[in-house]
Amino acid sequence: MTQSAPESIGRLVAAIVGEVNRRMADAASGGECEYGPDDGIFPTVDDAVAATQKAWRRYLGCSMNDRARFIAAIRATACEPANLEHMAVEAVAETGMGNVPDKIIKNRMAAERTPGIEDLPTDAWSGDDGLTTIELSPFGVIGAITPTTNPTETIINNAIGMLAAGNAIVFSPHPRATKLSRWLIAQLNGALRGAGAPEHLLTMVAEPSLENTQALMAHRDVRLLVATGGPGLVKAVMSSGKKAIGAGAGNPPVVVDETADLKKAAKDIIDGASFDNNLPCTAEKEVIAVDSIADLLRFYMMTFGAHEIRDEAVLAQLQALVMDGRHPRTEWIGKSATDILAGVGITAPPGTRAIIAETPFEHPFVQSELMMPILPIVRAANVTEAIDLAIEAEHGLRHTAIMHSTNVNALTRMGKLIQTTIFVKNGPSFAGIGIGGEGHTAFTIAGPTGEGLTSARTFARRRRCVLVGGLNVR
Numbered sequence: 173m174t175q176s177a178p179e180s181i182g183r184l185v186a187a188i189v190g191e192v193n194r195r196m197a198d199a200a201s202g203g204e205c206e207y208g209p210d211d212g213i214f215p216t217v218d219d220a221v222a223a224t225q226k227a228w229r230r231y232l233g234c235s236m237n238d239r240a241r242f243i244a245a246i247r248a249t250a251c252e253p254a255n256l257e258h259m260a261v262e263a264v265a266e267t268g269m270g271n272v273p274d275k276i277i278k279n280r281m282a283a284e285r286t287p288g289i290e291d292l293p294t295d296a297w298s299g300d301d302g303l304t305t306i307e308l309s310p311f312g313v314i315g316a317i318t319p320t321t322n323p324t325e326t327i328i329n330n331a332i333g334m335l336a337a338g339n340a341i342v343f344s345p346h347p348r349a350t351k352l353s354r355w356l357i358a359q360l361n362g363a364l365r366g367a368g369a370p371e372h373l374l375t376m377v378a379e380p381s382l383e384n385t386q387a388l389m390a391h392r393d394v395r396l397l398v399a400t401g402g403p404g405l406v407k408a409v410m411s412s413g414k415k416a417i418g419a420g421a422g423n424p425p426v427v428v429d430e431t432a433d434l435k436k437a438a439k440d441i442i443d444g445a446s447f448d449n450n451l452p453c454t455a456e457k458e459v460i461a462v463d464s465i466a467d468l469l470r471f472y473m474m475t476f477g478a479h480e481i482r483d484e485a486v487l488a489q490l491q492a493l494v495m496d497g498r499h500p501r502t503e504w505i506g507k508s509a510t511d512i513l514a515g516v517g518i519t520a521p522p523g524t525r526a527i528i529a530e531t532p533f534e535h536p537f538v539q540s541e542l543m544m545p546i547l548p549i550v551r552a553a554n555v556t557e558a559i560d561l562a563i564e565a566e567h568g569l570r571h572t573a574i575m576h577s578t579n580v581n582a583l584t585r586m587g588k589l590i591q592t593t594i595f596v597k598n599g600p601s602f603a604g605i606g607i608g609g610e611g612h613t614a615f616t617i618a619g620p621t622g623e624g625l626t627s628a629r630t631f632a633r634r635r636r637c638v639l640v641g642g643l644n645v646r
């Protein structure tokens with residue numbers, strides 16, 4: 173059939189627009205992107221989704237053993253010492269957040285402790301009418317939006333879980349982690365190619381941006397959105413009209429009561445609050461201490477590397493430095509305690525890991541998610557009041573809470589009332605993501621949509637297959 177004039181003009185215009193978009197993307201990257209489609213890096217969202225959709229179709233033909241082999245290749249590549257070092261060093265350099273030793277731990281955990289295909293159990297019924305199974309099947313192409321705070325950890329963690337469940341993934345990394353994300357996607361694709369996987373199972377657009385993330389969220393062929401980031405992002409995916417998993421902000425309180433092992437509590441709190449300079453969404457953000465033990469707790473915290481600010485004027489100066497109204501200033505997020513103290517003219521002794529200060533409950537340091545190693549301490553008359561304040565400070569985000577106590581009733585009361593996805597008892601916050609605590613690791617903790625610490629089964633659909641009148645051998 174011959175094309176009508178409007179049809180052929182329409183096609184021509186679409187081709188020209190596509191080419192202009194491609195060239196604009198090239199120009200926007202300043203010609204700096206050394207990667208291309210062979211590495212999984214595409215100039216436009218349409219190109220990335222189209223390639224990933226094709227990859228998923230081919231992936232359907234792979235066996236579970238194939239999937240296990242591809243995941244093993246990702247784990248091995250991510251865990252190569254040179255790659256662990258590169259990811260940690262470059263993440264700090266590009267995002268300006270966090271510290272190298274802790275990022276090495278986080279990336280290793282993501283590579284080693286993210287569940288693979290073993291996380292996909294099959295349910296079955298058999299009886300007079302035959303055999304029915306419920307199997308966990310892929311969604312198809314997933315759009316995964318990732319944060320600056322765990323740029324490589326989230327890509328590794330999502331890639332393993334999502335590929336295990338049989339999906340292919342278009343990533344939309346944070347624009348401030350573009351260079352490193354491209355490098356990682358290229359490395360992981362190299363590993364997948366070496367293991368014989370279909371090409372383009374993992375892709376991203378060369379220049380991530382808000383517009384590109386919005387285009388990904390609206391794309392017809394993206395069947396599931398997985399968003400790891402702040403409240404604006406979670407709201408955007410939940411309003412997209414697609415199935416969405418939202419892993420959002422937290423403001424984890426830590427309660428310490430008079431029955432706690434105070435020395436251990438102080439160490440755990442400083443370890444957790446200083447981990448990767450307090451970037452993890454799970455990290456201790458404010459301490460609510462029962463009045464009778466608050467002074468001893470502060471003393472122990474100082475022995476474990478906390479610097480205390482007692483002068484109201486210095487506290488106000490610190491607030492003006494790191495906050496703009498009720499929001500943290502981006503340039504101070506994930507900075508070390510010593511850098512922050514230097515910003516207010518204090519030279520901290522080596523080994524200083526956190527800044528502590530007693531504040532009223534209403535103080536913005538308590539109420540806002542700072543993501544820097546500044547830990548306000550609020551006094552409560554008793555454990556009941558401490559738990560009530562912790563619930564209020566968590567703002568119903570249902571993310572993470574920590575408690576140090578040996579009173580089983582108090583621990584139970586806090587766990588029940590605060591309703592957080594993670595509740596750590598008598599340990600540092602990172603025990604809740606499997607670092608020194610039992611259970612698998614996740615860097616996408618879906619509180620708002622309820623999946624909890626995500627893993628392969630979270631990224632799968634339940635499908636029923638029914639064989640009538642056979643294979644019941646009882």
Ligand code: NAD
Pocket residue numbers: 317318319320321322344345346347381382385386400401402403404405408419420421422452453541615616617618619
């Ligand atoms: P962010 O929300 O600024 O960015 C996250 C991603 O979302 C980026 O890729 C960004 O480009 C994109 N984005 C942001 N707003 C958007 C919008 N309105 N529409 C479309 N895309 C949008 O977050 P960040 O600063 O990179 O990360 C820190 C935040 O993420 C903190 O609040 C932290 O608690 C949270 N976080 C949560 C988890 C979790 O598992 N729950 C894990 C890591 C980080």
